[in-house]
Amino acid sequence: MFQKVHVRLALMCAGTTIFILFAMSCGALYISEHGLKTRSFISFQNDMNTLVSNLEQQTIITHEWLTRIEDNGKYLINVIDNGVPFLYNERSTPEQKALFEMAWDCYEQTFAVESTVSAFDTWHMEYRFSSTGRGSGDYYACVTTSQRNSGTFQVMILCSMEPLLVQIRTQRILFVLLDVLAFAALALFSWHFTKRLLSPLEENQRQQNQFIAAASHELRTPLAVILSCASASGRASEEERGHFLDSIQSEGLRMSRLIDDMLLLTRADQCRWTVQKKDTELDTLLLDTFEAFEPSAKEQGVRLTISLPEGAVPPVPCDPERIRQVLAILLHNAFSYTPKGGCVRLSLVYDGKTARLTVADTGIGIPDEEKKKVFERFYRADQSRSEKGHFGLGLCIAAEIAGAHHGRILVTDTPGGGSTFTVVLRTQS
Secondary structure, eight states: OHHHHHHHHHHHHHHHHHHHHHHHHHHHHHHHHHHHHHHHHHHHHHHHHHHHHHHHHOSSOOHHHHHHHHTTTTEEEEEEETTEEOGGGGGSOHHHHHHHHHHHHHHHHHTHHHHHTOSSSEEEEEEEEOSSSOSSOSEEEEEEEEEETTEEEEEEEEEEOHHHHHHHHHHHHHHHHHHHHHHHHHHHHHHHHHHHHHHHHHHHHHHHHHHHHHHHHHHHHHHHHHHHHHHHHTTSOHHHHHHHHHHHHHHHHHHHHHHHHHHHHHHHHTTOOOOOOEEEOHHHHHHHHHHHHHHHHHHTTOEEEEEOOSSOOOOEEEOHHHHHHHHHHHHHHHHHHSOTTOEEEEEEEEOSSEEEEEEEEOSSOOOGGGTTTTTSTTOOSOTTTSOTTOOSOHHHHHHHHHHHTTOEEEEEEOTTSSEEEEEEEESOO
16 A cells, blocks of 8 residues: 555655746746847847948948958848849859848838838848748848938848757757756655655554554453353353353453553554643652552562652652553563562652653563663563563553653663663653
């Protein structure tokens, strides 16, 4: 499922960004080409203004002067004196002559009437001219008309737009190459970005599946015992039936505790788990916890000790019932993994900024590679030595409670062997 979502999300992300980039590239290319054409035409007009000024100063038009104006083929010139083609025009090739005929026709049809009404003795008109009749033009044309004593003298100058068109084509190819590279980079980025975006969801789905599988496994055992006892009690004696009912009650309570723990974690996942903070004397809370668990420690052959600060500890804002629950979870775990004759130490350290509640045992310890896993749901470091009543949810619940207080739980090795769990609480809410 996540693979299909990944592909679709990557396509949507890449497609959207590529479309936006393509639209912006087209806009930038249009603006650039428009600027190139405008600057090129203005440059042609400036050249023609200079040429017309020189033409006005010439009393005699010679072949040498016209050849110099052509600037080694940059311009093509066609001259008409009183409607008669100038002898200089014979130098043009048949293709150039046909080109000039089309250019004169275009001028006569479009600009001649406008030009003849000018009040000046000499005037000129620049325009774009297409030899194919298509597009915006592939030549710049300038027609200069001069009224002289002998009549009307006209000069047409054509300038090919091919250098400009080559520059535009080169620019388009460059834009295309850059767009292709950008598209590839965006596609690659979208693929990895959406993969990282979906990673937490995929991990959450994996954890949910693992949670359901583990919960089903934990519920299957007591349920099987209940069904077996219920089936056997129908044909058992009164004494045996009482034993079966005790087993059913015990397994039912076990299932109830497991379901309560799962509901507690579900509320935490849905952010519906709140803590009722109030100023709490942590030294008193630890002392009460110590007195409550001392009998249980003696029954299991474990020595329970407590260490409190010598000075008075200011009240710390927290939910005392939830913190007591955390300590109970840590102490239960310590008793479960500490052999007889071992020691469990409950302590409090206050430094003004944080309060550290520590439960240290001299048990089997936790390998370094498993320290991060102990807070996962249904995880137990030593399955063979775990008690039947432990489901692997206690430390996860404790971590959730600490997180709800904006605190955390640290696990380290106890000097000499064992594990030390430290609950770190901030002294200011």
